[in-house]
Amino acid sequence: MKKHHCGPRFKALLKEVGITPSQFAIFCKVEPQHVNNWYLRGVPYPRLEEIARLLSVNSQWLLNGEGPKHPTCEPAIQTSAACDAQDTREIYQVHVAPLDIELPLYKEVPKTPGARDTEVAEIPGTFVRLPRHYLESLEVEPHQAICVPMIGDSMSEKIEDGSTLAIDRSLTQIVDGQIYALKHDGMLRIKYLHRLPGGALRLRSHNSGGYPDEIFSAEQIEIQNIEILGWVFWWSTLNKQRPPVPFG
Numbered sequence: 001m002k003k004h005h006c007g008p009r010f011k012a013l014l015k016e017v018g019i020t021p022s023q024f025a026i027f028c029k030v031e032p033q034h035v036n037n038w039y040l041r042g043v044p045y046p047r048l049e050e051i052a053r054l055l056s057v058n059s060q061w062l063l064n065g066e067g068p069k070h071p072t073c074e075p076a077i078q079t080s081a082a083c084d085a086q087d088t089r090e091i092y093q094v095h096v097a098p099l100d101i102e103l104p105l106y107k108e109v110p111k112t113p114g115a116r117d118t119e120v121a122e123i124p125g126t127f128v129r130l131p132r133h134y135l136e137s138l139e140v141e142p143h144q145a146i147c148v149p150m151i152g153d154s155m156s157e158k159i160e161d162g163s164t165l166a167i168d169r170s171l172t173q174i175v176d177g178q179i180y181a182l183k184h185d186g187m188l189r190i191k192y193l194h195r196l197p198g199g200a201l202r203l204r205s206h207n208s209g210g211y212p213d214e215i216f217s218a219e220q221i222e223i224q225n226i227e228i229l230g231w232v233f234w235w236s237t238l239n240k241q242r243p244p245v246p247f248g
Contacts, residue, residue: 005042006062013055013062027054027099029133101135102127103147103166108188118186120148120229128164130234138233144170148181148188150235155179155190158206160237165190171231174201181229190232201226 014024021035028035028051038044043051043062052059060067105126111117128147135142150163159165159179167181174180176194183189192204199218205211216226 006048006064007039007042009062009065010043010051010055011039013057017055023099026131026133099132100129101132101142101145102129103142103145105147105149105164106188107149108151108186111186120183120186120188122146128166130166134166134234138168140168140233141170144168144230146230148190148229150190151188154205154207154211156207159190159235163235163237165232166234167230168233169230172228174228175231179232181232183225183227183229185225193228 022032025032025035049059052062057069058067058071061069105123105128106120107123108118109121111119145166145168147164147166150159150165153161174193174195177192180193181190194202196202201216203214
């Protein structure tokens with residue numbers, strides 16, 4: 001018996017893949033209450049194709065229960081004898097992209113144990129999880145994103161010491177006034193960047209009182225191995241001190 005709307009089928013699909021209404025709401029960029037409403041009233045028709053595609057089902061089946069549940073692939077051309085001899089079976093899977101993405105963590109580390117010279121290198125097996133929609137909203141490709149720590153107070157009060165930052169490595173072209181991560185002769189630095197005539201570069205700190213602007217000519221950039229890692233698109237900041245509770 002067909003349902004009057006697609007709510008029960010939609011609800012059963014989320015249960016099938018183990019996704020809660022709150023998780024699916026984040027993925028679709030809607031309020032959790034909207035997803036609960038879809039359980040009761042059905043998925044809004046303008047979003048039906050999108051939701052069906054996300055859950056790897058046919059939109060017609062999701063709408064009214066008619067037709068095959070899953071999209072079918074075109075079978076390979078076979079002779080009639082081969083077709084008669086085979087027991088044709090199809091296996092379908094529901095593929096839903098994970099809601100979080102693991103980004104590799106890079107840090108400034110000694111080139112060799114005990115050495116003073118450093119390099120920015122990936123820390124094997126260490127990842128930072130970010131919601132997928134953070135990257136999608138800024139058109140950041142997951143394979144281009146990495147994370148690094150903020151070291152020092154040159155960017156406070158904007159970005160505090162110890163914060164974790166996410167970087168889009170595909171965006172290395174300088175847009176004046178944006179925050180970038182860069183390697184400076186093996187040192188990891190986070191700065192506002194500004195282009196100057198002749199290929200020169202200005203590095204500016206948010207804490208400009210403690211860290212004056214630095215200007216590097218094109219020649220100095222090459223000699224000092226200054227390389228832009230990418231654009232900083234996210235950072236986390238932990239409050240440094242828990243406030244005392246009065247009369248506690």
